[in-house]
Amino acid sequence: MRTNLDPARLLPSDPALRAIAEELYSSVAGLPIISPHGHVDPSLLVENKPFANPAELFIFFDHYVTRLLHTQGFGLENFGKGAAGASADPREAWRILCSNWHMLLGTSSGYWLTHEFATLFGINEAPSAENADRLYDLIATELLEPRMLPRALFESFNIEFLATTDDPCDDLAGHQALAADPTFKGRVAPTFRPDAYLDPRARNWVANVDRLLAVAGESSRNYAGFIRALENRRAYFKANGAVSCDHGVLEAYTTILTSETAADLFDRALAGTITAHEQREFAGHMLAEMARMSTEDGLVMTIHAGVVRNHSTATFSKFGPDTGQDIPVAAEFTNNLRPMLEAYGLHPNLTAILFSLDETTWSREVAPLAGFYPSVRIGAPWWFLDAPDSATRFREATTEIAGFYRGSGFIDDTRAFLSIPARHDMARRVDCAFLARLVAEGRLTLDQAKKVAVDLVVDIPRKAFKL
């Protein structure tokens, strides 16, 4: 750690609470990182090349950051997006970030970046218009050091397990290369993410289905073949180390159709004669089908519900997806998941972890469901809510209803490889602060809190993801 970050950051200021929190934190600070859901590109570790420059590392692929700069009138082409983005000047992008640093104050992005700048580069000053060029040069120079290569960072980050997120048609060559490489000791697993195949409303769904059938070597272009192809690819992913399937859906709607109805809707979806209502029915049926397959192959389901993707069509057309314009909506789990849980919720092989951007569902629906169904677990605070105060609200909302042991463990869900330690460290601090309060309020003994703190980091994610 090359930093003068406050060693007690995020811990409570009250001296009695802080002492307890520090004691708890000291027992988890050095534990390895388990990252069972995220978006790091495996080629990063396969190729193990130096990061190109500070902007590409910290800005171009972080739409949490670029969206806030976008509010100040800076077009996304400045940050490498779209056709015009190809000629974006990384130093100029970095200057924009530094000159607008006040926009990130108090945000989780600001917190991660401050942590990364401090711990990786020894930077202990806030970026500004004045120091932008100096910081750029400092980071650019350091990026050439061997310790900053992806694999070296993987080791120094103490990552025990890292899951990527992958298209069902991916050949997983990167994962195979890593597994076959005796010089790489880490465990990196793919995750099966079939959204684009399950929902006829997905962009290019017909082409996606045809590609899936082809990759799976499936010749029947019908519902039975489609199901076989999905099962085939799940088996392929599992054989290549996958432990889970991820489902990013607008709503967690499930339903169970008869095979005949499903087959009919599938055919009409391919033919383009399916109605909007039927599309939703088919997508809901396929989400339940994923649960059915999980009862057979044991892959864990993670369900991320409640986001309107690409809210600004103009931005999407010009700059594509993942450009900071995915906006949450109210979520519902109790009724939406009922058909799936009625069918498979008591099956010992099923684990379904529910992630929500609608925090009202934490105490109202998710914790009560996870407090009864052996198959349901509470997903950690996600995306916009993966931040200190939100994570505190998460514990406050779920613990009294379902305790600590029905959760998923912390999930970083990030593309930003360098932010992984900052994120897990934040979660550990927030949890220790929360536990310290329960100890101070006579609700847990210190020994109980210590055990919970460690279990949250190690045991619980291992059990949740069957590691």
Next chain:
Amino acid sequence: MRTNLDPARLLPSDPALRAIAEELYSSVAGLPIISPHGHVDPSLLVENKPFANPAELFIFFDHYVTRLLHTQGFGLENFGKGAAGASADPREAWRILCSNWHMLLGTSSGYWLTHEFATLFGINEAPSAENADRLYDLIATELLEPRMLPRALFESFNIEFLATTDDPCDDLAGHQALAADPTFKGRVAPTFRPDAYLDPRARNWVANVDRLLAVAGESSRNYAGFIRALENRRAYFKANGAVSCDHGVLEAYTTILTSETAADLFDRALAGTITAHEQREFAGHMLAEMARMSTEDGLVMTIHAGVVRNHSTATFSKFGPDTGQDIPVAAEFTNNLRPMLEAYGLHPNLTAILFSLDETTWSREVAPLAGFYPSVRIGAPWWFLDAPDSATRFREATTEIAGFYRGSGFIDDTRAFLSIPARHDMARRVDCAFLARLVAEGRLTLDQAKKVAVDLVVDIPRKAFKL
């Protein structure tokens, strides 16, 4: 009190806040318990028999607890449920609880049980696989002591008023026996709970209606007779001490139909020719009818809205209701209650207390309604939300909008007789902690806070329930 529980538990750790909170708490800790809504069986007090064993006392009838054990794969038959449950071994059930004690850490159930074990049996160690048998024997022995008989506990708990919840056809013999018994000094009142009669979607609704008509001595099997029968039973309950009617509904939907329409829907509901939409209309009309009757007989309405009961049909079929699988959904009061409040909301005889499992409604709908309508009061945090952090959020959400005096007072709503003191004590501590903060922040004087703390325990529930 045979316990070394932290005497300052649940109070703030900051020394300035704690001193104020302790001063406030000391003035309410010993006040009698008013319990105007709950689910204790009156036969418990009529028969006054020793509790059978630790498992029956603490596990078999507490679905807050069994649901968490259920998530660990223990079938509910282990806890006395269903046909197989008849032969459940109480000692084995107790072992399961103790061996899985970590599941309850941080939960309200864990808090109640710890409080009960400590104050009633002097147990100050956490249950575990190792001490399970010893604790079982210790409790089983103590249960034979005269001080552990229900009536002795009723007195030592210092219960001033206890309401049960009863079927409209109940003859209330238990209540009459208690009232007639000169050796029992407590006040125990029935509560009229007509859900199964008001909503044609209720299980066995037709049989329920026929039984109601018979019990009320009503010969007209039509809407007018149905209304007379309900009025008759309300009068019977009131004559037997009832102060309120309780309504547990999926949604707080109300509407006011013409008598002709209501009569037509009633007939068609009996005949089985009513539509789903009309069933909802009729149920909404009957909820408003209950308000109309309240303006006449003065019985307080408590409305508990927003739960999908028996979410897992497989569990319900095997183990019945109240088995931990009732899951909340989003609630709505502003529009749903409007027809009822338009008609009766300004009537001086009406009191409608709104309980919600959707905490978003506290600041958005419930407190604003209670801040205007003389008839509307804010129900205390209920069920999953009856816990320290949730109760704190409740005060934070409602006080700035409607103050302290538009609430119901604390409601324990419990089947678990032994948990009543723990629950009321928790509420008093949480309220004192909240009030202490307002004092420290210069928002209340200490004298004002002291008055409020006492009123929350005594005056407010008495006024809310017209005691």
Next chain:
Amino acid sequence: MRTNLDPARLLPSDPALRAIAEELYSSVAGLPIISPHGHVDPSLLVENKPFANPAELFIFFDHYVTRLLHTQGFGLENFGKGAAGASADPREAWRILCSNWHMLLGTSSGYWLTHEFATLFGINEAPSAENADRLYDLIATELLEPRMLPRALFESFNIEFLATTDDPCDDLAGHQALAADPTFKGRVAPTFRPDAYLDPRARNWVANVDRLLAVAGESSRNYAGFIRALENRRAYFKANGAVSCDHGVLEAYTTILTSETAADLFDRALAGTITAHEQREFAGHMLAEMARMSTEDGLVMTIHAGVVRNHSTATFSKFGPDTGQDIPVAAEFTNNLRPMLEAYGLHPNLTAILFSLDETTWSREVAPLAGFYPSVRIGAPWWFLDAPDSATRFREATTEIAGFYRGSGFIDDTRAFLSIPARHDMARRVDCAFLARLVAEGRLTLDQAKKVAVDLVVDIPRKAFKL
């Protein structure tokens, strides 16, 4: 300041936090007040007459207060409302308030009034039945002092900018008089509030439209003329100093119709042949039209969504609007605003500030929208939520997602002229308390927090409202 109010009121009690919060607060306490949205009547400043009496000043026009007295059975006629209200006795109304002071404990109204009584009249005792007459006389006497004249207060309050809210047909004579008066130094601006003209469901919509056309000198009674009339009045408001348009809507629904469809719906709305669905479509189209006009004239949009106005028809019929019976409902922005934002959300001239009474939208929808669209800003906590704990939740909900600089700055939104300093002071204290915690938790440096504290008061409202 004639008061012994706690100088550290609303600041955290923890000594470490308090020291930081006090340092931050000291740098903003004396800054001028910018009030870019509110409901003060400009004639107050034009006429500059003494306030009539304590009841008229503090009760008759404050439906936050009268609603709480109403819950105690005091009819609104006691507070000057309705036909019977004309003869309301101000001293008797004041006695009712003082005798029921406990109803206001913990509420924001109670906080404002305590602040006003203390700072303006040196009253440091809680109102009660006993002191009611004495306090009445004390205040009544002070109200005759020159320092208590509206203009003198405007100056002593240190108001830099005050916006009123005005009907589009208003001739703004009051504003013109103030602007032309060399003895009045303040800046007072009108705000264009066209709700009653944009939504065919508004009371007397047809008459409203005809008046608008007449005032705008527009002879074409059709959609094109209607649009021209609105543009004409916006221009008139802008020429008279307006910086914003305010939209109070049940839902923030927007849609964009073709001119032909809009013209057809307009004609049929005038003719009374429009359906309920079409009324909503037309209103949604007109809200989007306001955004279109804003891209042309640069007036800021403030959108206040999610209230059922006049919930009790009996009360409305007898006492009119703004009588404490406006009740919030769940709000939605992500989908509702999408058509408007798709069309105009990236336009550099548009600013749309979103105010919500449904606090669940803060983290779920409003902050994410404001974190991407340059045109969207987060409205300060509004109405029922304009209070210390709610404002703290607002910061906690929005800051991690969108930082501090995507907000509106504090908005008092009040009719109660005398409460303006108390409200702005409260907001400053709450923000300093929040910032102090971030500093203590190592999330901001003290220097960063100081800068943010000042920007929240000065820079941010100026930018948000283009002052």
